[in-house]
Amino acid sequence: MTGFLSVIRRDLRLAFAGGGDVLTLLLFFIIVGAIVPFAVGPDQELLSRIAPGVVWIAAFLSMLLGLDRLFRPDLEDGTLALYRLADLPLSAVIAAKVIVQWLTSALPLIVASPFLAVILTMDLDTFWRTVLSLLLGTPALAAFGAFGAAVTVAIRRGGLLAPILIAPLCVPILIFGIGVIAPLGGPGQGTAAMLFLAALSLMALALTPFAAALAIAWGRSRAPP
Amino acid sequence: MSIDTTPKMNWWNRLAHPGQFVQWTRPLIWPLVALTALLFAAGLYFAFFNSPADYQMGDTVRIMYVHVPTAWLSQFVYGTMAVSALGTLVWRHPMADVSMKAAAPLGAAFTAMALFTGSLWGRPTWGTFWEWDGRMTSTLILLFIYLGIVALWRAFDDQLKAARIVAIFTLVGAVNVPIIKFSVDWWSTLHQPASVFTADGPRMPGSILTPLFVMFFAFTFLFITLQLVAMHTEVKRRRVMTLERKAARGDAS
Numbered sequence: 001m002t003g004f005l006s007v008i009r010r011d012l013r014l015a016f017a018g019g020g021d022v023l024t025l026l027l028f029f030i031i032v033g034a035i036v037p038f039a040v041g042p043d044q045e046l047l048s049r050i051a052p053g054v055v056w057i058a059a060f061l062s063m064l065l066g067l068d069r070l071f072r073p074d075l076e077d078g079t080l081a082l083y084r085l086a087d088l089p090l091s092a093v094i095a096a097k098v099i100v101q102w103l104t105s106a107l108p109l110i111v112a113s114p115f116l117a118v119i120l121t122m123d124l125d126t127f128w129r130t131v132l133s134l135l136l137g138t139p140a141l142a143a144f145g146a147f148g149a150a151v152t153v154a155i156r157r158g159g160l161l162a163p164i165l166i167a168p169l170c171v172p173i174l175i176f177g178i179g180v181i182a183p184l185g186g187p188g189q190g191t192a193a194m195l196f197l198a199a200l201s202l203m204a205l206a207l208t209p210f211a212a213a214l215a216i217a218w219g220r221s222r223a224p225p
Numbered sequence: 226m227s228i229d230t231t232p233k234m235n236w237w238n239r240l241a242h243p244g245q246f247v248q249w250t251r252p253l254i255w256p257l258v259a260l261t262a263l264l265f266a267a268g269l270y271f272a273f274f275n276s277p278a279d280y281q282m283g284d285t286v287r288i289m290y291v292h293v294p295t296a297w298l299s300q301f302v303y304g305t306m307a308v309s310a311l312g313t314l315v316w317r318h319p320m321a322d323v324s325m326k327a328a329a330p331l332g333a334a335f336t337a338m339a340l341f342t343g344s345l346w347g348r349p350t351w352g353t354f355w356e357w358d359g360r361m362t363s364t365l366i367l368l369f370i371y372l373g374i375v376a377l378w379r380a381f382d383d384q385l386k387a388a389r390i391v392a393i394f395t396l397v398g399a400v401n402v403p404i405i406k407f408s409v410d411w412w413s414t415l416h417q418p419a420s421v422f423t424a425d426g427p428r429m430p431g432s433i434l435t436p437l438f439v440m441f442f443a444f445t446f447l448f449i450t451l452q453l454v455a456m457h458t459e460v461k462r463r464r465v466m467t468l469e470r471k472a473a474r475g476d477a478s
Contacts, residue, residue, distance in 0.1 A: 151394050155380045164376060165394065168369040169401045172408035179412070196411075200404070211397050218389040 003088035007096040014073075015104040021069060022104050025062045029109045032058040033116040044121050051120035052130050052181040056174060058116070059109050059134060063141045064163040066105045070097060070149040071216070080153075080216065090213035098139075098146045098209065106138035126181060129190075133180035136197045140173045143204035150212035154219030173200055241319050243460040250453055257450040264443035271436035288346040290436050294444035295339040299367060302332030302448065306374075307399040310392035320456070322388035323463075325395065326378055327455035331448060333371035340364055359410040366405055370398050384463065 015022055036054045037047060074080040083093045110131060117127045148166035155161065179193030239245050272290040306328045312321030343361060344354040355361070374391060381387030 147397065151377070151390055152380070154386060154390065157380070161373075161376060161380055164369075165373040168366045168373065168405070169398065171366055172401075172404050175408045175412045196408070207400075208397075211393055215390050215393045218393070219386060 003086065004092055004096050007088070007093055008100055011097060011100040012103065015100065021066070022108055025066050025105050026108045026112055028065060029058045029062040030112060030115060032061055034119060036120070048121040048123065048126075051117065051122040052126060052133075053178060054120060055113055055116050055130055055134070056137075056177055059106070059113075059138065060141065060170065060174065062109060063105055063138065063145055064166065066101070067145045067149045067162045067166070068159045070101060070146060071153040072149075075153055081220070084217060084220070090217060091209040094146060094150065094209040094212045094216075095205075098142050098205065101146060102139055102142040106134070106142055110134050110138070129181045132194070133177045133197065136180070136194065136201055137173050137177040140197075140201040140204040141170060143201075143208040144169055144173075147208040147212045147215070150215040151219075153216060173197070176200065237318075243319060243323070243463070246320050247457050247460055251457070254450065254453060254457075257446060257453065261443060261446040261450050264439060264446055268436055268439035268443045271439055276432050276436045283349075285346060285349045286433070288342050289433075290440040291444075292339060292342040292346055293437060294441045295335045295342065296364065297441065298444055298448055299332065299336035299339050299364060301445070302328050302335060303367065303371075303399065303402065305452070306332065306395050310395040310399075313388050313392040314396070322385070322392075323456045323459045324452070325388065325391060326384075327452055327459055329371060329374045329378060331451055331455065333368060333375060335444075335448070336364060336368040336371055340368065359406075359412065362412075363402075363406045363409045366409070367402065370402070374398070 033054055036050075040046060040050070071080060074083070084090055086093070113131060113134065114127070116122075117130070122130065144166050145162070148162035151165060152159075152162045176193045176197040180190055180197060240249070268290065272287055276287070278284045278286060306325050309321045309325040309328065312318045313325060340361070343364075347356065348354050374395060377391050377394060378387055381390070
């Protein structure tokens with residue numbers, strides 16, 4: 001457990017120490033949201049109708065954008081090789097990294113979402129539902145993202161490949177995430193969507209670290225262990 | 226007393242040798258080609274000349290004879306890939322890699338064909354080329370997954386390493402595909418429900434079912450033939466790459 005916590009502590013310190021990656025992602029999230037009115041016109045009614053979708057797309061894109069920094073720096077400075085030799089199973093290390101990824105690339109977006117809600121004229125009820133659906137859905141995005149990053153880390157120029165591989169797998173998250181905000185097909189469906197979203201997040205968090213660890217271990221060694 | 230640890234040479238192990246595999250399966254190709262051609266000839270004859278036009282949809286119903294088999298193959302090929310991925314991960318069978326790699330572009334092609342014929346059929350019957358209906362959407366996402374897998378194969382230099390990673394991704398995709406299908410169905414549904422395999426028998430007249438089944442087998446055998454040829458090509462490509470590498474090192478004998 002101490003190893004798990006120290007991986008979290010190390011990655012958090014690295015994320016906030018230098019480079020300002022967190023701030024860059026946050027800025028990207030806000031700019032994507034703010035650019036939409038230029039594309040669809042400043043019609044308040046239309047904007048408030050599509051606002052939850054815009055917030056979700058912005059969050060989705062910024063989380064995909066941050067994928068490549070998940071394992072690549074560790075691969076380049078040799079930390080990943082050390083992780084593989086450590087007492088802590090590689091899947092636990094990856095679970096810790098997923099948690100850090102969520103804390104540094106999803107939580108700031110949720111904190112910043114009131115700004116987008118204001119400029120896209122979201123009403124208060126929709127805003128709270130959006131925050132709830134982001135809280136429930138982003139862990140699954142982070143977990144799938146970690147899997148995508150693990151699959152492509154062995155490729156030298158794999159930066160663009162991970163988002164392409166992961167985006168189709170994330171469709172259910174988007175569908176249920178929007179389903180929480182704008183219930184389709186009558187009352188009760190919003191709750192159903194919320195439960196599905198939570199189930200997806202839990203399942204993704206529980207299973208993807210193992211798949212990601214397998215991908216990293218087998219991508220590095222010539223002969224499978 | 227010593228324990229014999231040499232692997233037993235049963236047919237499964239022999240098949241693991243790429244040269245043996247090619248040698249054993251080469252005689253199958255021409256019969257398969259002939260069978261496929263025969264099935265297509267019969268199927269197309271039935272589809273164009275010996276089946277009635279639908280009383281509602283008219284002649285456009287004939288698109289079904291291509292659309293339904295390719296849509297079936299879009300899922301069957303993924304199943305082939307998932308089984309091959311298991312073969313790679315569990316038994317590390319060398320030909321499973323090759324089968325997985327050969328199937329990916331074929332699956333993408335059949336899925337694209339199903340979508341293309343579907344939108345051609347949708348225009349006269351639903352009045353639109355594209356509708357965000359559950360089954361169409363999940364097929365489109367399946368196409369994206371196929372294309373992602375093809376891109377992943379191409380991104381690696383070392384094909385043995387690629388095989389293991391693609392196998393993991395294929396299996397994760399296989400777990401995800403039913404979830405995607407369910408979520409998309411929940412989201413929007415317009416397609417007709419299953420009408421061939423239902424509890425109380427097919428809800429189609431025999432005159433339409435016959436060409437459908439013949440075309441169904443024709444396309445399935447087309448896939449099997451193409452898969453086998455693509456596997457042979459891949460085996461040869463790897464051999465050429467090995468020889469090139471040897472030549473570059475200067476120790477080709």
